[in-house]
Amino acid sequence: MCFGSMHLARGGDACPPFDAGAEGRAAGHRGLRSFTLLAFASWVQIAFFRVLSTPELSGNRFTHYLIPFSFACVTSLVMLLLCMRMSRYLNVSLAYRWSLPLFMLSYVPIIIDYGNVDLRILAYAINFLGMFGVQFGCWIGACKYLRRKGGGTVDLFSRYALGEGAGIFLGSLGGLFAVKSLDMQGIVALSIALMSLVVFVAMATGFNPNWVFHGSHAPRGRAPEDPKAASASRAAPEAIFLDEAVDLQNRFGLTERETDVAALLLEGRSRPFIRDELVVSINTVSTHVRSIFAKCGVHSQQELMVLARNARSDSED
Structure with a gap:
């Protein structure tokens, strides 16, 4: 009490x-x-x-x-x-x-x-x-x-x-x-x-x-109201991967769930890890991964990482 x-x-x-x-x-x-x-x-x-x-x-x-x-x-x-x-x-x-x-x-x-x-x-x-x-x-x-x-x-x-x-x-x-x-x-x-x-x-x-305690991304086009919170969010490694996944969502039309999976892939997580993190079956994870690769035009997790990193570098330049 x-x-x-x-x-x-x-x-x-x-x-x-x-x-x-x-x-x-x-x-x-x-x-x-x-x-x-x-x-x-x-x-x-x-x-x-x-x-x-x-x-x-x-x-x-x-x-x-x-x-x-x-x-x-x-x-x-x-x-x-x-x-x-x-x-x-x-x-x-x-x-x-x-x-x-x-x-x-x-x-x-x-x-x-x-x-x-x-x-x-x-x-x-x-x-x-x-x-x-x-x-x-x-x-x-x-x-x-x-x-x-x-x-x-x-x-x-x-x-x-x-x-x-x-x-x-x-x-x-x-x-x-x-x-x-x-x-x-x-x-x-x-x-x-x-x-x-x-x-x-x-x-x-x-x-x-x-x-499922994976940080969900903010709606597209809406910036955090608090600049300090935005700075802390950007400093967190997980937030960086999440930003990259949201960028892929905007560019290639990923669904909300595919964006969650993409963020974990960009962290370097394995499919069994993603299965337990998102509480879904391994077959569901594989289906999302195949869809992400097809939409983004890549063939492996490493290629997806390179695509996201290059996109971030281009935007920063």
């Missing part, structure tokens, strides 16, 4: 440096709203399940909590390293790609036998793995957002903290209601309904293009 108050006191998000005007600011807000909503829905699920699978007060709490937590901590670190090695570039989508299957799997042991202590321990361990996935995905995505688009650190993390806190509060209330007021059939029905709602929220928000 403190983070939420700080966010409200600061008046919301700072405008990302590559966005222009009210439209750009609205896009940034939409991205952060979906970020907050995902955090909220995920932590509702985590807290609800934590209450649902907790042991009786007379149970062995050391075995029930510490062993699953330690196992999940080590396993999640290994999984994160594998994700970084295989995916090469990570963003907020890691949170739902990692956590949703584990959230659904965690219900299986308690549905099989809700009174079995060993199965509850297993369910706890699986739920911990899902929790770490939410944390890793959101933290990695938040840091990447700040690096790529700028903005206030407090604004961004206050949204995550507020979503997490509100989710834990609501999920705990729902879990306490379930264990105190419902029979086994009612608990299962409520659990399935809640899990379905969380999956729906993740599907509705998880493909938000604002989570």
Whole structure:
């Protein structure tokens, strides 16, 4: 709640440096709203399940909590390293790609036998793995957002903290209601309904293009209003490549998506990197690359770089 108050006191998000005007600011807000909503829905699920699978007060709490937590901590670190090695570039989508299957799997042991202590321990361990996935995905995505688009650190993390806190509060209330007021059939029905709602929220928000933290270019013909912001933007290497891609767009009629791909090609990025950065399939990347080469009259990434560099040199002269 403190983070939420700080966010409200600061008046919301700072405008990302590559966005222009009210439209750009609205896009940034939409991205952060979906970020907050995902955090909220995920932590509702985590807290609800934590209450649902907790042991009786007379149970062995050391075995029930510490062993699953330690196992999940080590396993999640290994999984994160594998994700970084295989995916090469990570963003907020890691949170739902990692956590949703584990959230659904965690219900299986308690549905099989809700009174079995060993199965509850297993369910706890699986739920911990899902929790770490939410944390890793959101933290990695938040840091990447700040690096790529700028903005206030407090604004961004206050949204995550507020979503997490509100989710834990609501999920705990729902879990306490379930264990105190419902029979086994009612608990299962409520659990399935809640899990379905969380999956729906993740599907509705998880493909938000604002989570692809690649700086989007400003509309053509519109210069940044702040000269200092323009100077800083031009000084950034990514902004230079983006300017070159926009120049190619103006000269050869590239689409918006092709311009994003061209900017990454001009950075020297590989096709698998572009796939993970833009969250598309490798076939889609290849299709865009072929279209870019055909429109620009080049046959390789190196030729595209030379074309863009020569065009920049000519304009500067």
